[in-house]
Amino acid sequence: MNMREKIEAAAARYPDQRSAIMPALLIAQKDHGHLPGPVLEEVADILGVERIWVYELATFYTLFHTEPVGLFHLQLCDNLSCMLRRSEDLLRHLETVLGIEKGGTTPDGLFTLSTVECLGACEMAPVMQVGDDYHGDLDIARIDALLDRLRATAGQATGAADLAAAAPPGE
Amino acid sequence: MFEPVLLRNMDVPDGHLLATYEAGGGYQALAKALREHTPDEIVDLVKQSNLRGRGGAGFPTGMKWSFVPKRAGKPKYLCCNADEGEPGTFKDRIIMERDPHQLIEGMAISAYAIGAETAYVYIRGEYVLAIRRLEQAIAEAHEKGYLGTRILGSDFSFVVHIHCGAGAYICGEETAMLDSLEGKRAQPRLKPPFPAVEGLYASPTAINNVETLACVPHILARGPDWFRGIGPDKSPGPKLYCLSGQVRKPGLYELPMGIPLRELVEDHAGGPPPGRKIKAVIPGGVSAPLIPECGLDVGMDFDSLAAAGSMLGSAGVIVIDDSTCMVKVATRIIEFFHHESCGKCTPCREGLNWVVKVLRRVEAGQGAPGDLEQLEALCKGIFGNSFCALGDGAAMGLKAALAHFEHEFVAHIEEQRCPFH
Amino acid sequence: MVSVTIDEQTLEVEAGSTVLQAAERLGIEIPTFCYLKRLPALASCRMCLVEIEGQRRLQPSCATAVTDGMVVRTNTPLIDETRSSMLDMLLANHPLDCPICDKGGECELQDQVMAYGPRESRFRDAKRVFHSADIRLSPVIIMNVNRCIQCQRCVRMCEDVVGAVALGTIEKGMDTAVTGFEGSLASCDQCGNCVEVCPVGALMSFPYRYKARPWDLVETDTVCPHCGTGCQLTVGARKGEFMRVRSKWEHGVNRETLCVRGRFGLDFVGSRDRIKRPMIRRDGALVPVSWDVAGDYLRRRLSAVESKAAGGLASPRLPNEVLYQFQKLMRTVFRTNNIDCSSRWSTPFETLGPLVAGFYTRAPLEEVIGNDCVLVVGGNVTDENPVTEYLLRDAARRRQTTLIMLSARPSRLDADARAVVRVAPGAEAASLAAVAAALVAGAGQNSVGEVIADIDATTGGPAATTGSDGPDRLAALLLKGRSVTVLVSADLLRLSEARATLQQLTNLLRVLRVLGKGPAMQFLFDRANQLGAWDMGVLPAVLPGLRPVGDHAARTALIRAWGAEIPPEPGADLDAMLALCDKGRVGALYIVGSDPLMTYPDRGFVKRALDATDLLIVQDTFLTDTVGLADVVLPAAGYGEESGTFTNNEGRIQAVRKFREPAFEARGNLAILDFVAALRNQAMQPSMQGEIFREIARLVPAYQGLTQDGLGADGAFTKAAPGPPAGAFFASPPAPNAADRLMLVTGNCLFHNGYLSERSEILNTVADDPYVEMSAWDAAQLCLSDRDQVVVRSAQGELRAQLKVNRHFPPGLVFVPENYRDLRLNSLMRRGEYPCPVEVQKAHAAFATGVGARPESRGQGIAELPGSSP
Numbered sequence A: 001m002n003m004r005e006k007i008e009a010a011a012a013r014y015p016d017q018r019s020a021i022m023p024a025l026l027i028a029q030k031d032h033g034h035l036p037g038p039v040l041e042e043v044a045d046i047l048g049v050e051r052i053w054v055y056e057l058a059t060f061y062t063l064f065h066t067e068p069v070g071l072f073h074l075q076l077c078d079n080l081s082c083m084l085r086r087s088e089d090l091l092r093h094l095e096t097v098l099g100i101e102k103g104g105t106t107p108d109g110l111f112t113l114s115t116v117e118c119l120g121a122c123e124m125a126p127v128m129q130v131g132d133d134y135h136g137d138l139d140i141a142r143i144d145a146l147l148d149r150l151r152a153t154a155g156q157a158t159g160a161a162d163l164a165a166a167a168p169p170g171e
Numbered sequence B: 001m002f003e004p005v006l007l008r009n010m011d012v013p014d015g016h017l018l019a020t021y022e023a024g025g026g027y028q029a030l031a032k033a034l035r036e037h038t039p040d041e042i043v044d045l046v047k048q049s050n051l052r053g054r055g056g057a058g059f060p061t062g063m064k065w066s067f068v069p070k071r072a073g074k075p076k077y078l079c080c081n082a083d084e085g086e087p088g089t090f091k092d093r094i095i096m097e098r099d100p101h102q103l104i105e106g107m108a109i110s111a112y113a114i115g116a117e118t119a120y121v122y123i124r125g126e127y128v129l130a131i132r133r134l135e136q137a138i139a140e141a142h143e144k145g146y147l148g149t150r151i152l153g154s155d156f157s158f159v160v161h162i163h164c165g166a167g168a169y170i171c172g173e174e175t176a177m178l179d180s181l182e183g184k185r186a187q188p189r190l191k192p193p194f195p196a197v198e199g200l201y202a203s204p205t206a207i208n209n210v211e212t213l214a215c216v217p218h219i220l221a222r223g224p225d226w227f228r229g230i231g232p233d234k235s236p237g238p239k240l241y242c243l244s245g246q247v248r249k250p251g252l253y254e255l256p257m258g259i260p261l262r263e264l265v266e267d268h269a270g271g272p273p274p275g276r277k278i279k280a281v282i283p284g285g286v287s288a289p290l291i292p293e294c295g296l297d298v299g300m301d302f303d304s305l306a307a308a309g310s311m312l313g314s315a316g317v318i319v320i321d322d323s324t325c326m327v328k329v330a331t332r333i334i335e336f337f338h339h340e341s342c343g344k345c346t347p348c349r350e351g352l353n354w355v356v357k358v359l360r361r362v363e364a365g366q367g368a369p370g371d372l373e374q375l376e377a378l379c380k381g382i383f384g385n386s387f388c389a390l391g392d393g394a395a396m397g398l399k400a401a402l403a404h405f406e407h408e409f410v411a412h413i414e415e416q417r418c419p420f421h
Numbered sequence C: 001m002v003s004v005t006i007d008e009q010t011l012e013v014e015a016g017s018t019v020l021q022a023a024e025r026l027g028i029e030i031p032t033f034c035y036l037k038r039l040p041a042l043a044s045c046r047m048c049l050v051e052i053e054g055q056r057r058l059q060p061s062c063a064t065a066v067t068d069g070m071v072v073r074t075n076t077p078l079i080d081e082t083r084s085s086m087l088d089m090l091l092a093n094h095p096l097d098c099p100i101c102d103k104g105g106e107c108e109l110q111d112q113v114m115a116y117g118p119r120e121s122r123f124r125d126a127k128r129v130f131h132s133a134d135i136r137l138s139p140v141i142i143m144n145v146n147r148c149i150q151c152q153r154c155v156r157m158c159e160d161v162v163g164a165v166a167l168g169t170i171e172k173g174m175d176t177a178v179t180g181f182e183g184s185l186a187s188c189d190q191c192g193n194c195v196e197v198c199p200v201g202a203l204m205s206f207p208y209r210y211k212a213r214p215w216d217l218v219e220t221d222t223v224c225p226h227c228g229t230g231c232q233l234t235v236g237a238r239k240g241e242f243m244r245v246r247s248k249w250e251h252g253v254n255r256e257t258l259c260v261r262g263r264f265g266l267d268f269v270g271s272r273d274r275i276k277r278p279m280i281r282r283d284g285a286l287v288p289v290s291w292d293v294a295g296d297y298l299r300r301r302l303s304a305v306e307s308k309a310a311g312g313l314a315s316p317r318l319p320n321e322v323l324y325q326f327q328k329l330m331r332t333v334f335r336t337n338n339i340d341c342s343s344r345w346s347t348p349f350e351t352l353g354p355l356v357a358g359f360y361t362r363a364p365l366e367e368v369i370g371n372d373c374v375l376v377v378g379g380n381v382t383d384e385n386p387v388t389e390y391l392l393r394d395a396a397r398r399r400q401t402t403l404i405m406l407s408a409r410p411s412r413l414d415a416d417a418r419a420v421v422r423v424a425p426g427a428e429a430a431s432l433a434a435v436a437a438a439l440v441a442g443a444g445q446n447s448v449g450e451v452i453a454d455i456d457a458t459t460g461g462p463a464a465t466t467g468s469d470g471p472d473r474l475a476a477l478l479l480k481g482r483s484v485t486v487l488v489s490a491d492l493l494r495l496s497e498a499r500a501t502l503q504q505l506t507n508l509l510r511v512l513r514v515l516g517k518g519p520a521m522q523f524l525f526d527r528a529n530q531l532g533a534w535d536m537g538v539l540p541a542v543l544p545g546l547r548p549v550g551d552h553a554a555r556t557a558l559i560r561a562w563g564a565e566i567p568p569e570p571g572a573d574l575d576a577m578l579a580l581c582d583k584g585r586v587g588a589l590y591i592v593g594s595d596p597l598m599t600y601p602d603r604g605f606v607k608r609a610l611d612a613t614d615l616l617i618v619q620d621t622f623l624t625d626t627v628g629l630a631d632v633v634l635p636a637a638g639y640g641e642e643s644g645t646f647t648n649n650e651g652r653i654q655a656v657r658k659f660r661e662p663a664f665e666a667r668g669n670l671a672i673l674d675f676v677a678a679l680r681n682q683a684m685q686p687s688m689q690g691e692i693f694r695e696i697a698r699l700v701p702a703y704q705g706l707t708q709d710g711l712g713a714d715g716a717f718t719k720a721a722p723g724p725p726a727g728a729f730f731a732s733p734p735a736p737n738a739a740d741r742l743m744l745v746t747g748n749c750l751f752h753n754g755y756l757s758e759r760s761e762i763l764n765t766v767a768d769d770p771y772v773e774m775s776a777w778d779a780a781q782l783c784l785s786d787r788d789q790v791v792v793r794s795a796q797g798e799l800r801a802q803l804k805v806n807r808h809f810p811p812g813l814v815f816v817p818e819n820y821r822d823l824r825l826n827s828l829m830r831r832g833e834y835p836c837p838v839e840v841q842k843a844h845a846a847f848a849t850g851v852g853a854r855p856e857s858r859g860q861g862i863a864e865l866p867g868s869s870p
């Protein structure tokens, strides 16, 4: 299914097209990586809803990105339970080894590093979400191993298309 | 040893599959409900069970359902609150990942009780595995006729759709969830009208938490008296407790309502890490005011915790030991609320921003005389005046931290540094 | 009724009232920010919290309904503290840049801090700054996000009232910001209602930016000169220079809202395109002269044509007093009934007269659309009467009014309608007949048997068919309604079938009356004083008060009052006058404030006719095309330069006030009429505006007893005495031919509705370029796409403009707005033929930019205008 078909299928679940803006944005973001203006317009067009409504949602919710993000989005939880288990140390470590600050993207476009609010997995704190997957009970060694694995996945890909395909498993 | 109810399939391999669920008697309760009970009788059974909402507010579920008008001339909706954004909480995720059919069966029975033909499960978007498992389970249930038209040969038809959240804590607030489902920015709505009367698409809507709905098949199967027999009569039932923070065995525990907090933390979860002492515990997610060590003998149920000045909330129990700076804890909590404030009302949007600025300064050793008074005044301005409970929760949390650990705040200001560094 | 006690005072209020409303009734002030009377309560600012006995928390008075026996307190220390605390929090991040803020001095935040605020803030930390520079959201709207207090009035206004949905709110929490899609409001209505309702200086009018401090402005309450809705507005001028327009909640039909034309389209008063001095034609060219020289010249020319027929045309944007005086001058000095007030259509008054007399409802629009069923016929109310449209939307959304649209042009309001019947342009009469027939069929024979039979007999029963079920659906809704209002676009008068359309409208209204629906009817005029112009008798067949010229009693009464004869026969309307001109039979043609060369169908014909007129007198404010053909040009005061009254669509008469002096050598219209009469050795008595008003109030029945002082802030209603409709029902119109061609219609667009708006620099910066609108279906058939340059060609002529594909348009319909001078749209039209069959094709590449070469150059005949160059 192309993006339009996927969005139309999602919209069929609701009595009102406006409800489908969120699912449509999730679909569009999967397809495009992020949500620049023209994509928002396209979503509005497909659903026949006001453009400003789409823009409102794309900026209200933190999972939507109107700016590009790296291939691997490292989302480290720094909420209370993770903080109590020293997620700050992990953040500092990640900033050092990636050479970026929180919120930044590595120059090779591989990693974007963010901190996020509670991921709802405090039993395995500290936790980081990368793509669709949760990685729990982290410490510095595990972080390093994870980064190596991610780099290896990306390394196997060559062209840009491959790189996109190498993105963490999704739907 | 308490025999698990909600978690009974947790460690069963393939517990999320329909076959496993059916093998354990799954969907028998739905069949029984459709065969033996009218919708009103189910509402009554749930009322008799004294089941109270597990989402945080503890509102009696049967009573909530009874507010849904019988004849509305409009479709009715059931919304399952699976947004689980309250820091320290992960019970709903685990139910959906490991035993999604329990939830689906609960939804089907609940929808039958209120006369809804459509349900939306609002799951936070980060829960990718839970979403996949639930999608798969819905498909299976459809195939087997537990969902769809004329379920199990009855007149009852019911479909369940998943709606993924996209990262906003406020969507857990039930009316903000409705706006979010309608494709708007998630901001709480004025009440009245209450959702039961005018909810999703201005139609009657029941909104229930995942764990609440998961209790329903068991109430049907074993009867309200059994349910009421577990824990305090006014706040009964099996309960999921999420243990996290500075505790030896973090994890999800199923135990009776009303179990003493100390027993939960020290016996079941193994107490603080070696060589540490408990300083305070947050009993119900960060919205619940913390309880200092000396108060741990309180029972973990809605009424006992309310009487102790805190709340059961989402039962996200976060343990804080004596190595931790309480100013830092308070700052982190308020930063969370500040970040997640939807921005609708003045006290929460502006007040929390101000609080955060002062707290960060105090924590960094740049506090000034008068800062604590300022924080108290801000708490007063926010508490009771915010539009929804988010602002209240933040103010209550801060007030408790200030009340119980004032000396730590004072030390930061006087010494112009954090004594824990 | 329920009883409530607030601060020890007890009062009975209607159930459902809010605490805030009850407090207002008691004169107890409760501060608010997010509350706006015409919007549903949001309850987010928390300024209005009050104590209610038995409630744990303070409650928002704006959203709390009063219950019987409720005890409320608004004056406790806790409330004082809470208000102060809310303000303190709002100020913490507010930039406090009041000295350079346009809102300073009329800012609600400032005022509330004065009244309730903390005297000192404890806030010591750095303030949040979104953007250091203000954001230009559109050519007219600019935003300072730092000052925003998140009351959301603007966003709700834009979506709920205006229906534009251009503004929105992005981000959340502290980052929340109001803006347009991707930070732009380029495609919004530019109505500026968001600016008006902003309590602080967050949304601002760009044209007014840094121009004045409010206390330096002289403010004048007046009425908008653009459409017939007749919105009240307040003009702010500094040292006689126009600065801005604001509007007030308390006043008028519009209640604080305006459209782009009203809010931003008044700068035309300062347009450079003024006629500065009188001009006379010398050696084929117009040359500026003094008033004396013009007078001498005109006196000579007038006496030379004395024996020939005369005619007069005056604009329906002139005040009542000028219009009244104009027709009096024409009848008594020029001794003719050849008078008209529309340069765009003919007014078949023998049909229109009884319709207006029998059904026109002179009452507040709000009341009229309080009926539970409202049918809007013709036009595009969104573009032509935007503020009326806001009220209709509100009725549909919040009062559950059943809204029904029957028109050729789609409009934004269709989205809020319960039924939309799209008719082929020109088939309005047939559709209306079908609706009436369906009503008769649907009503059955029970109660109204005889009349129904009568209707059946004359109309031929349900024979009228339009080949769609639209009329049936529509009739079913009308039958369900308890009371019905019919709003009629004056656009229908353009149709060649106008007479038949009005007849069928009359039938429909009569049927509704028989069915007990108590139908109310108003026209939706696109000219500010169209109803006034009719009332004043600026028509060939009627005297002031809409009484036929042949009405002996009325005529004698006027003759006695005026002390002058009035010709006994109806005169010629504009079309007939032009035909007479064309035949060389008209001596003097006197045109006041009107530009028929631009607007009357068939430009070639109009030009020929005006050229063939012995003496063309044009009295105007601006240099119009028609001015270029005049023999004598008299510079007149423009809008805002003389006082008078307008009668709006509701029949509400309102004061139009002067806020500046006539520019250059322009004189007041009344003075000029006097001047002209004097040239014929006659005097117009009375001649002053106030006296003329009194004469109108004496001699025009609907205006009887009105006084200028009595108009007050909200105007006063003229009173009609609806006569019972007489005679048989009109026969059904012939079934319309299914058009196999594209049909061109015209009308106003949102940004323009006449040559005043075209002289507004601000409107020109926000308006689209000239365009041609058609359906996606037709465009696809013709292999055209949006924004293509296209040629529209009729049997008469052609024009080029950019194509706008509109997916709501029905196939077969082409729309070109009538107000772009450069398009010369009327050169495509033929007299008496409307809609106009056309072809549309892609413009040849060579012509692809802008408007192509024009058949005649503008301003022709004006050799040199030293008086008018900038």
Ligand SMILES: Cc1cc2nc3c(=O)[nH]c(=O)nc-3n(C[C@H](O)[C@H](O)[C@H](O)COP(=O)(O)O)c2cc1C
Pocket: B052, B053, B054, B055, B056, B057, B058, B059, B061, B081, B082, B083, B084, B085, B086, B169, B170, B171, B172, B173, B174, B175, B207, B208, B209, B210, B212, B213, B388, B389, B390
């Ligand atoms: C700020 C806020 C966040 C909330 N988040 C959640 C949540 O994540 N999950 C949940 O079930 N309830 C949450 N709630 C509670 C819901 O508003 C609501 O009470 C609950 O979903 C009702 O279901 P229940 O009666 O089954 O508990 C939240 C409430 C507030 C005020």
Ligand code: SF4
Pocket: B170, B187, B188, B340, B341, B342, B343, B344, B345, B346, B348, B349, B386, B387, B388, B389, B390, B391, B392
């Ligand atoms: S308290 Fe106010 S700003 Fe905060 S989340 Fe609730 S409504 Fe939004």
Ligand code: FES
Pocket: A077, A078, A079, A080, A081, A082, A083, A117, A118, A119, A120, A121, A122, A125, A126, A127, B087, B088, B089
């Ligand atoms: S606090 Fe990090 S997952 Fe909950």
